[in-house]
Amino acid sequence: MRSLIAVLSDYGLKDHYAGTVCGVIKEVAPDAEVINITHQIRPFDVVDGALKLKWAYRYFPVGTIFLCLVDPDPTAVPVIVSTEKYFLVCPNNGIGSLMFEEEPPEAVYRITADHYFVKGKGNFRGRNQLAPIAAELSRLQSAHHLGEEIELSQLKRFKLPAPKPLGNGAFECIVLDVDHFGNLITNFEFNGALPRAAEINGVKVEKSADSFAGFKKGELFISVNPENHIQIVAYMASAAKLLKAGRGAKVKLYF
Amino acid sequence: MRSLIAVLSDYGLKDHYAGTVCGVIKEVAPDAEVINITHQIRPFDVVDGALKLKWAYRYFPVGTIFLCLVDPDPTAVPVIVSTEKYFLVCPNNGIGSLMFEEEPPEAVYRITADHYFVKGKGNFRGRNQLAPIAAELSRLQSAHHLGEEIELSQLKRFKLPAPKPLGNGAFECIVLDVDHFGNLITNFEFNGALPRAAEINGVKVEKSADSFAGFKKGELFISVNPENHIQIVAYMASAAKLLKAGRGAKVKLYF
Amino acid sequence: MRSLIAVLSDYGLKDHYAGTVCGVIKEVAPDAEVINITHQIRPFDVVDGALKLKWAYRYFPVGTIFLCLVDPDPTAVPVIVSTEKYFLVCPNNGIGSLMFEEEPPEAVYRITADHYFVKGKGNFRGRNQLAPIAAELSRLQSAHHLGEEIELSQLKRFKLPAPKPLGNGAFECIVLDVDHFGNLITNFEFNGALPRAAEINGVKVEKSADSFAGFKKGELFISVNPENHIQIVAYMASAAKLLKAGRGAKVKLYF
Numbered sequence: 001m002r003s004l005i006a007v008l009s010d011y012g013l014k015d016h017y018a019g020t021v022c023g024v025i026k027e028v029a030p031d032a033e034v035i036n037i038t039h040q041i042r043p044f045d046v047v048d049g050a051l052k053l054k055w056a057y058r059y060f061p062v063g064t065i066f067l068c069l070v071d072p073d074p075t076a077v078p079v080i081v082s083t084e085k086y087f088l089v090c091p092n093n094g095i096g097s098l099m100f101e102e103e104p105p106e107a108v109y110r111i112t113a114d115h116y117f118v119k120g121k122g123n124f125r126g127r128n129q130l131a132p133i134a135a136e137l138s139r140l141q142s143a144h145h146l147g148e149e150i151e152l153s154q155l156k157r158f159k160l161p162a163p164k165p166l167g168n169g170a171f172e173c174i175v176l177d178v179d180h181f182g183n184l185i186t187n188f189e190f191n192g193a194l195p196r197a198a199e200i201n202g203v204k205v206e207k208s209a210d211s212f213a214g215f216k217k218g219e220l221f222i223s224v225n226p227e228n229h230i231q232i233v234a235y236m237a238s239a240a241k242l243l244k245a246g247r248g249a250k251v252k253l254y255f
Numbered sequence: 256m257r258s259l260i261a262v263l264s265d266y267g268l269k270d271h272y273a274g275t276v277c278g279v280i281k282e283v284a285p286d287a288e289v290i291n292i293t294h295q296i297r298p299f300d301v302v303d304g305a306l307k308l309k310w311a312y313r314y315f316p317v318g319t320i321f322l323c324l325v326d327p328d329p330t331a332v333p334v335i336v337s338t339e340k341y342f343l344v345c346p347n348n349g350i351g352s353l354m355f356e357e358e359p360p361e362a363v364y365r366i367t368a369d370h371y372f373v374k375g376k377g378n379f380r381g382r383n384q385l386a387p388i389a390a391e392l393s394r395l396q397s398a399h400h401l402g403e404e405i406e407l408s409q410l411k412r413f414k415l416p417a418p419k420p421l422g423n424g425a426f427e428c429i430v431l432d433v434d435h436f437g438n439l440i441t442n443f444e445f446n447g448a449l450p451r452a453a454e455i456n457g458v459k460v461e462k463s464a465d466s467f468a469g470f471k472k473g474e475l476f477i478s479v480n481p482e483n484h485i486q487i488v489a490y491m492a493s494a495a496k497l498l499k500a501g502r503g504a505k506v507k508l509y510f
Numbered sequence: 511m512r513s514l515i516a517v518l519s520d521y522g523l524k525d526h527y528a529g530t531v532c533g534v535i536k537e538v539a540p541d542a543e544v545i546n547i548t549h550q551i552r553p554f555d556v557v558d559g560a561l562k563l564k565w566a567y568r569y570f571p572v573g574t575i576f577l578c579l580v581d582p583d584p585t586a587v588p589v590i591v592s593t594e595k596y597f598l599v600c601p602n603n604g605i606g607s608l609m610f611e612e613e614p615p616e617a618v619y620r621i622t623a624d625h626y627f628v629k630g631k632g633n634f635r636g637r638n639q640l641a642p643i644a645a646e647l648s649r650l651q652s653a654h655h656l657g658e659e660i661e662l663s664q665l666k667r668f669k670l671p672a673p674k675p676l677g678n679g680a681f682e683c684i685v686l687d688v689d690h691f692g693n694l695i696t697n698f699e700f701n702g703a704l705p706r707a708a709e710i711n712g713v714k715v716e717k718s719a720d721s722f723a724g725f726k727k728g729e730l731f732i733s734v735n736p737e738n739h740i741q742i743v744a745y746m747a748s749a750a751k752l753l754k755a756g757r758g759a760k761v762k763l764y765f
Contacts (some may be wrong), residue, residue: 013549013690014550018548020565027569043690043691123734291529313722319533345632364711
């Protein structure tokens with residue numbers, strides 16, 4: 001089986017950056033296969049990267065190497081993290097935090113094997129340092145020769161804000177993400193019961209459904225997103241546009 | 256030869272959705288190769304998906320599996336369609352209609368092999384149901400063990416509106432699509448003769464050419480698009496912007 | 511090792527164009543691997559394509575075939591260019607010019623093997639002519655049977671404007687490109703010393719740094735881009751937006 005390297009970045013698609021990451025990998029590991037999760041993480045936004053990684057990782061085969069290239073903080077050292085099933089190659093900036101809640105880190109290595117780095121011009125450690133290391137890792141299937149093990153406690157981690165209980169089955173939540181369809185994805189994880197109502201920007205949404213059947217175009221309702229979060233949807237339309245709401249907006253959910 | 260799965264969706268590229276479809280496929284069929292036709296079909300727009308599929312399929316090798324993920328209607332059951340040269344995996348919502356005019360369906364199977372579905376969280380049958388079935392199909396090269404054969408007549412199909420003859424060699428047509436370059440692609444299929452003029456939004460275009468040579472930047476002319484449709488082009492510019500016209504706009508063509 | 515074909519085009523991602531280029535390649539050369547450098551070169555913009563190719567090529571393995579599909583001039587004949595390490599397949603419109611300054615052309619072949627062309631409908635020689643030739647080239651690893659050698663002097667080439675010395679260590683430069691992050695990349699190649707100041711649209715930028723550490727969000731500074739050009743950056747923000755400057759803007763650099 002060919003080794004998989006799944007890439008997540010904020011590099012966008014208009015430049016040559018994402019393409020050259022792939023070139024660097026193929027130079028080192030011609031048999032590795034590169035899959036692009038997305039290159040449109042919000043620029044410099046580690047939280048957005050952490051969310052998309054959490055929502056994506058479980059759909060990849062055991063052994064996949066996640067190369068996470070969102071890097072606002074140049075003081076965050078490059079690391080390899082191994083979990084039971086996967087590897088991460090990333091700056092130590094917290095980007096694995098949300099994935100690790102479900103798939104805990106087992107070991108962390110500060111990358112030291114700088115002889116593998118691309119002697120490219122300029123600065124661009126995502127491509128010049130992390131990409132060739134991910135490619136070497138796909139060949140070696142072990143981080144031992146690529147870095148120095150550090151304490152798990154040195155791995156930077158953060159948590160998302162939890163929904164705030166308001167009493168009487170009501171919760172104050174936030175919009176974590178607006179997806180391509182304009183669905184407003186909240187920080188409330190579905191636990192078997194859908195809210196009976198939601199309130200956002202002064203608008204009350206009073207329908208909820210676990211399927212998209214039977215709605216009219218533009219009709220607002222509450223449902224569960226593909227990764228099990230409560231979301232506000234406008235059928236065949238953008239809830240974000242209809243409700244003029246975006247990431248960070250407050251949503252009240254009533255159960 | 257590695258089996259090819261060509262994916263067409265309205266998932267966009269900013270989220271993890273398209274990437275995870277690929278992950279699901281590689282989990283089931285590590286040797287399959289995934290090619291992205293586009294993930295930017297207009298959201299929920301089966302007609303747009305059907306057009307792009309019609310325009311794309313012929314350029315893929317025999318045996319390619321087209322995984323078509325545009326799914327506005329949750330009551331459309333997931334099917335596998337086999338043609339002489341290809342397979343389609345899609346909801347039964349008509350997305351193969353325009354391709355089938357040239358490459359007729361030979362058999363249709365309602366997908367029943369739900370033991371192959373991804374036990375993912377939330378609802379997302381494109382990724383959770385159709386993607387793993389496409390991957391199994393790439394291994395089995397047969398739909399027999401994945402579904403139950405149904406009548407060809409149960410396959411949902413639609414037609415595009417035909418150009419309306421107005422007499423004297425004139426036709427009322429519509430703009431089917433505006434491509435990345437801003438070319439306005441009509442529903443008139445080239446049959447050997449270019450129109451001498453076109454009229455759209457009150458503007459008359461009176462040049463036509465089968466090559467782009469000899470035009471000035473921004474000059475409007477009539478030509479044939481890469482898939483043999485009559486189109487209105489602005490040389491090195493966007494005809495859509497210049498003519499303030501989009502999909503669905505009426506165009507008169509004069510032969 | 512599988513043969514690599516790296517594609518650079520202005521086809522965008524919303525249509526089926528880029529996907530079908532890949533399909534055409536796999537039909538001819540099932541073992542070739544296609545890497546997308548970018549499909550978002552500015553439409554018809556050979557200079558933008560030449561820049562991105564120059565900035566990308568060095569990160570690809572020896573033997574990579576660069577398929578360059580930016581084609582505003584239908585009178586530019588399709589060619590194969592071989593260099594010491596790579597092949598280019600492109601119209602003879604100058605798109606290799608900037609790469610060739612570092613990786614000189616060794617031979618040029620006018621493509622004549624039209625029996626390999628796709629007998630597709632309509633006109634689209636990027637996909638119908640250049641793509642299948644690139645795929646054949648990946649199998650043959652030689653251009654001899656695909657074209658007729660022509661003089662190196664017939665290869666169309668251009669140069670970028672050089673920074674203009676103004677005396678006292680000052681240079682008038684231009685912005686070559688605005689990348690996905692909004693960084694303003696100038697035509698001044700870093701030669702070991704960073705400018706102490708830059709002036710653009712009446713704004714003076716008076717910090718320079720070879721790392722992104724220690725800046726505040728939105729703070730402007732001068733640095734070196736990943737391909738060794740002097741650039742103006744706004745930390746975790748878009749310098750292009752902040753300075754209301756784009757490609758072609760004049761920048762004064764003071765050393």
